[in-house]
Amino acid sequence: MDQSQLARDRFIIGRFIDALPEPVVVIGAADRVLAVNPPAQALFPALRQDDLLARGLRAADVLDAIARSRASGRPERTTWLERVPVERFFELSVAPMEGPQIEPTMILTLRDMSEARRVERMRVDFVANASHELRTPLASLLGFVETLQGPAREDKENRIKFLGIMREQAQRMTRLVDDLLSLSRIEQNLHLRPQTPVDMVAILRHMADTLASMARDNDVALKLEAPKSVMVRGDRDELLRVVENLVENAIKYGASEPTSLNRTVEITLVEQERQCVLSVRDFGPGIAPEHLPRLTERFYRVDAGQSRAKGGTGLGLAIVKHIVARHCGRLGIESKPGSGATFSVNLPLLGR
Ligand SMILES: Nc1ncnc2c1ncn2[C@@H]1O[C@H](COP(=O)(O)OP(=O)(O)OP(=O)(O)O)[C@@H](O)[C@H]1O
Ligand SMILES: [Mg+2]
Numbered sequence: 001m002d003q004s005q006l007a008r009d010r011f012i013i014g015r016f017i018d019a020l021p022e023p024v025v026v027i028g029a030a031d032r033v034l035a036v037n038p039p040a041q042a043l044f045p046a047l048r049q050d051d052l053l054a055r056g057l058r059a060a061d062v063l064d065a066i067a068r069s070r071a072s073g074r075p076e077r078t079t080w081l082e083r084v085p086v087e088r089f090f091e092l093s094v095a096p097m098e099g100p101q102i103e104p105t106m107i108l109t110l111r112d113m114s115e116a117r118r119v120e121r122m123r124v125d126f127v128a129n130a131s132h133e134l135r136t137p138l139a140s141l142l143g144f145v146e147t148l149q150g151p152a153r154e155d156k157e158n159r160i161k162f163l164g165i166m167r168e169q170a171q172r173m174t175r176l177v178d179d180l181l182s183l184s185r186i187e188q189n190l191h192l193r194p195q196t197p198v199d200m201v202a203i204l205r206h207m208a209d210t211l212a213s214m215a216r217d218n219d220v221a222l223k224l225e226a227p228k229s230v231m232v233r234g235d236r237d238e239l240l241r242v243v244e245n246l247v248e249n250a251i252k253y254g255a256s257e258p259t260s261l262n263r264t265v266e267i268t269l270v271e272q273e274r275q276c277v278l279s280v281r282d283f284g285p286g287i288a289p290e291h292l293p294r295l296t297e298r299f300y301r302v303d304a305g306q307s308r309a310k311g312g313t314g315l316g317l318a319i320v321k322h323i324v325a326r327h328c329g330r331l332g333i334e335s336k337p338g339s340g341a342t343f344s345v346n347l348p349l350l351g352r
Contacts, residue, residue, distance in 0.1 A: 010034060018174040019350070026101040027053055028067065035304040062092055069094045080110075088114045093111065113148035133176055133313060172311065181313040186238070186322045193328055197350050199275060200269055201226045203236065206241045209268075211284035214248065218256040218261055222247065226269035230254055230276045231350040236324045245266075245316040246280040252310045254282025254304075254340060261339060270322045275329075275346050283340040292333055296321040320345075 017024040023040035027033060031053045041047060054063055059307030061078050069076040075095035082088045090110045097105040097158040099249035116134040144162045165246045208224055215222050232239075261283040269278050287295065287302060294300045300316040301307040307314060324331045324345055 025053070025057075025108040025111075026097075027106040027108060031066065032065075032237075034103070034105065043110070062094075062108075065092065065222040066094050066108065069096060070104065070106060079113075088112065089117045090114075102228070126298060130176075130180060133299065134173060137158050137172045141166055141169050172261075172313075176312075176315075179313055179319065183319055183322065184317060186319065187325060189324065189325050193233070193326065194238070195233055196235065197231050198234045198236045198239060200230040200232055200239065200278065200347070202268060203226065203240050203243055204267060204278075205327055206240060207247060210244065211247055213215075214263070215251055218251050220251050220255040221264045221266065222262050224267045226267075227271060230271055232276060232327070232347045233350050234347070235323075236329050239327070241322050242320045242345060243278070243280075245320050246345075249316065250280050250282035250284075250341070250343070252312070254284030254286075257284045259338075260284040270348065275348050277344055277346050279342055279344040281342040283338060286337040286339060286341050287333070288337050292335065295333060296331070 013026055017026060017035055017037040020037060020038065023043050024037045025040050025044075025047065026035040027032060033047055033049055033053055033056070035049065035050055035261050036044075036047050044056045047053070048243065053066070057063070059080050062080055065076040065078040073096055075093055077091065077093045080090045080092055082090070089112075092108065094106055094108045097107050099105075146164050148159060148162055155171075204224060204226055206223055211222065245265060247265060255259060255263045255265050264283065266281040267278070269276060271293050291300075291302050295302075296317045298318040300317075301312065301314040304314070320333050324347075327347055329345055329347040332346070333341065334344075334345040
């Protein structure tokens with residue numbers, strides 16, 4: 001085969017792999033790179049045509065797989081995990097290209113499995129967390145049932161006390177299951193934007209009524225500042241849930257804490273150009289920066305013991321985030337440890 005034929009072959013191979021969406025590298029004799037398509041080049045910026053493959057791709061497993069495939073003449077598969085700058089996980093396959101070419105050519109293709117791996121990991125964590133959260137109250141319920149069947153059978157006073165605790169535990173499980181169900185329902189409808197016009201101010205008033213007794217019990221003052229009416233497109237129950245959760249958190253983890261600078265929760269709603277901004281501010285202990293990005297993960301709690309003691313399941317902010325996303329809004333969290341936290345929700349105004 002003459003030089004011009006070789007150049008033409010390379011050109012065709014190059015054009016061919018350029019059209020493929022997945023990263024592909026074509027490797028010639030002595031592990032020299034014959035062609036790299038743009039996705040592969042983006043992945044391995046140091047890969048150069050005619051250079052040694054090992055120069056641009058420092059992954060021993062991958063080089064081994066190529067050597068094995070070259071020796072056996074059969075396709076080989078392997079995986080490759082890159083940790084920096086972000087974790088990425090690839091499935092690779094390498095196969096010899098049959099044909100009349102003078103060079104023994106190998107085709108290396110990669111599939112980015114990072115997203116699938118992340119989702120799978122989340123699923124596993126989620127099942128583990130949900131089971132754990134259910135198991136604790138369930139074990140306590142069973143324990144009390146056994147006590148009531150045995151040692152405390154005739155003990156009227158303890159029976160009443162234990163039944164009270166059992167009721168609490170059962171309510172806790174019900175709340176958890178309800179939260180999980182609403183989370184999955186909201187997730188299913190994530191791409192369906194709710195269309196009903198609703199008044200955010202009416203929702204805030206309703207929330208203030210519902211949470212008045214909780215605020216009183218915790219000796220916390222709710223300060224509400226809002227215009228007469230602010231219309232958005234949304235689902236009333238879901239938006240109420242957002243507001244309730246944020247204010248409940250501000251009471252539970254902010255204003256009612258002994259270290260709180262003052263025992264008020266400020267709830268303000270303002271209209272900006274095309275959106276309204278709701279903010280819920282407390283002056284409690286606040287949240288350390290390392291926790292902020294993870295707060296909206298399911299079951300994530302800064303202090304799981306404290307939250308559980310206050311009846312929390314750690315699903316509240318995950319639900320808030322999903323509802324806000326479904327309403328094409330944005331959730332923001334700001335906090336300076338020691339001086340409180342501000343949770344804000346931006347929502348597009350009706351007709352914008
Ligand atoms: N205003 C706040 N100040 C300090 N920490 C907060 C505040 N709001 C939330 N947090 C922290 O974020 C965690 C997650 O809140 P989230 O609402 O998701 O769960 P929860 O309140 O524990 O349970 P749930 O809302 O399901 O009853 C809380 O456990 C708490 O540690
Ligand atoms: Mg909460």
